[in-house]
Amino acid sequence: MINRLIQKLFGKQAGEESKDIAKKRLKLALVCDKLEVSEDILKKLQTDIVAVISRYFEIDKTEFNIDIQRTDDLASLVLNTPILRTRTNY
Amino acid sequence: MDGKVIVVTSGKGGVGKTTATASVGAALAQTGKRVVVVDMDIGLRNLDVVMGLENRIVFNIVDAVNGKCKSRQAAIKDRKIDNLFLIPASQNDNKNAITPEKMVEFVKELKKEFDFVFMDCPAGIEQGFENAVAAADEALVICTPEVSAVRDADRVIGLLYSKSITPKLIVNRIVPEMVERGDMLSHTDVLDVLSIDLLGLIPMDENVVVATNTGTPIIFNNQSKAGNAFKRIGLRLDGHPDLPIEVPSTKSSLWKKIVQKFAVKK
Numbered sequence: 314m315i316n317r318l319i320q321k322l323f324g325k326q327a328g329e330e331s332k333d334i335a336k337k338r339l340k341l342a343l344v345c346d347k348l349e350v351s352e353d354i355l356k357k358l359q360t361d362i363v364a365v366i367s368r369y370f371e372i373d374k375t376e377f378n379i380d381i382q383r384t385d386d387l388a389s390l391v392l393n394t395p396i397l398r399t400r401t402n403y
Numbered sequence: 404m405d406g407k408v409i410v411v412t413s414g415k416g417g418v419g420k421t422t423a424t425a426s427v428g429a430a431l432a433q434t435g436k437r438v439v440v441v442d443m444d445i446g447l448r449n450l451d452v453v454m455g456l457e458n459r460i461v462f463n464i465v466d467a468v469n470g471k472c473k474s475r476q477a478a479i480k481d482r483k484i485d486n487l488f489l490i491p492a493s494q495n496d497n498k499n500a501i502t503p504e505k506m507v508e509f510v511k512e513l514k515k516e517f518d519f520v521f522m523d524c525p526a527g528i529e530q531g532f533e534n535a536v537a538a539a540d541e542a543l544v545i546c547t548p549e550v551s552a553v554r555d556a557d558r559v560i561g562l563l564y565s566k567s568i569t570p571k572l573i574v575n576r577i578v579p580e581m582v583e584r585g586d587m588l589s590h591t592d593v594l595d596v597l598s599i600d601l602l603g604l605i606p607m608d609e610n611v612v613v614a615t616n617t618g619t620p621i622i623f624n625n626q627s628k629a630g631n632a633f634k635r636i637g638l639r640l641d642g643h644p645d646l647p648i649e650v651p652s653t654k655s656s657l658w659k660k661i662v663q664k665f666a667v668k669k
Contacts, residue, residue: 330585336592339550343557343596 348388350381362392371397405514406437409521409640410539412563412570414555416526418547419575422611422621424523425453426630427543429620430637432487436518439478439488443535444525445500448492455482455618456489463493468501468509474516483620488517498530503537510538519641528562536563542570543602548577548588553596560599571602573636578607579653590650603636605629606651 359379366372378393411424424440432438441464442450451457459479467477467490474490481487493500513520522539525531536542542563546556556572563570574590581587590604608629614621621630622637632649639646 332582332585332588332592335550335588336596339553339588339596342550342554346554346558 345383348381348383355379355381363394366394368400370399373397406516406518406520407541407640408510408514408539409519409541409543410443410524410535410568411521411543411545412524412532412535412559413526413545413552414528414559415546415552418545418552419605420526420545421449421453421523422615423543423545423573423575423605423633424521425450426621426633427637427640428519428521429454429481429484429487430622430634431519431641432481432484433622434637434641435486436641437486437516438519438521439490439513439517440521440523441490441513442492443522443531445492445496445498445531446494447525448494450523451479451489451491452618453615454489454620456491457618460491463491465493465496465500468505474509474512483623498525498534501534503533506534506538528559532559532562536566536568539568542568543573544570544599545573545575546593546597547575548582548590548593550588553588553593557597560597570599572597572599573603573605574601575605576607577604577651579651582651583653601648602639603632604648604651605632 359377362379363372363374363377373395376393376395380391382389382391411420411427413420421442421444428438428440440450440454442448443464444450445465448463451460456479461479462472462477464477466472467474477490478488479491481489510520522535524535544556544559544563546552560570572594574593577590578587582589590601594601606628608621608627610624610627611621611629614624614627614630621627622634624630628651632651635646635649639648
């Protein structure tokens with residue numbers, strides 16, 4: 314009882330309660346969960362992108378590389394491909 | 404008119420799906436509706452013991468779905484409520500013993516005989532979940548105010564939306580003292596995180612354990628806060644969608660009555 318009073322007077326400030334930590338962690342976890350991409354989808358995306366790029370450039374398909382990179386606050390799609398030559402028939 | 408088919412699901416295990424299915428089913432049956440509760444947790448059946456009907460099982464859902472018996476034979480009548488029935492899960496088959504297509508066919512028949520068909524979904528999002536959800540018109544998602552349960556609920560809600568089902572949420576095992584202290588997510592915190600409408604709030608209640616011990620529906624205990632909350636959910640599901648949701652609180656019921664009286668006079 315007295316402990317709680319002391320806590321209220323001096324200790325816990327707003328935003329420090331454990332449920333706030335829970336909520337923050339939960340929100341972050343849900344965002345990350347939704348950014349997760351399966352290998353399968355990434356492969357399909359790769360096939361599509363290679364097809365589009367190949368219309369304009371001749372590329373080395375074996376060196377084509379696609380990846381999702383994450384930092385703390387954002388995720389980015391990184392793709393890397395060597396261009397052999399441009400297509401001239403466009 | 405065909406009855407409503409409602410799947411009770413959660414993603415995470417142990418949050419109270421089975422208790423909720425039994426309690427809401429019993430609450431609706433007590434108001435005179437014809438209700439069947441179906442245990443979809445094949446291999447790990449539990450709805451039968453929660454309802455106190457474990458000694459009466461002859462046929463099960465796998466038998467009924469695969470035509471080895473009639474649905475009427477598989478439906479066990481409750482001991483106390485006349486128009487409440489249970490179709491138990493089978494204990495020896497695996498989840499592949501039924502398919503979503505067969506479930507849809509089977510539930511079509513059930514709908515004709517009952518006002519409400521509740522399906523107690525197994526934990527997880529695999530075959531058992533698919534079987535249970537395939538035939539459902541509506542869904543209730545149960546979660547407790549914990550990080551793990553809310554996260555799994557979010558996943559399940561997403562899956563239900565992708566199947567064109569708009570689920571409703573029940574937050575179970577709320578400890579008002581902890582919420583007031585700031586040591587438990589409140590229902591508004593949970594709703595902030597999840598994109599879903601609320602159906603009801605159930606306080607943590609020791610009486611639930613006692614009711615499960617004896618296999619009697621918690622709604623028979625008029626002193627039980629959880630039991631009364633389940634009854635309100637039943638009412639909200641059937642004809643009283645605007646019945647206010649009671650937020651579990653530490654205040655005594657007398658105090659609540661006084662507050663409510665003043666609120667009305669104003």
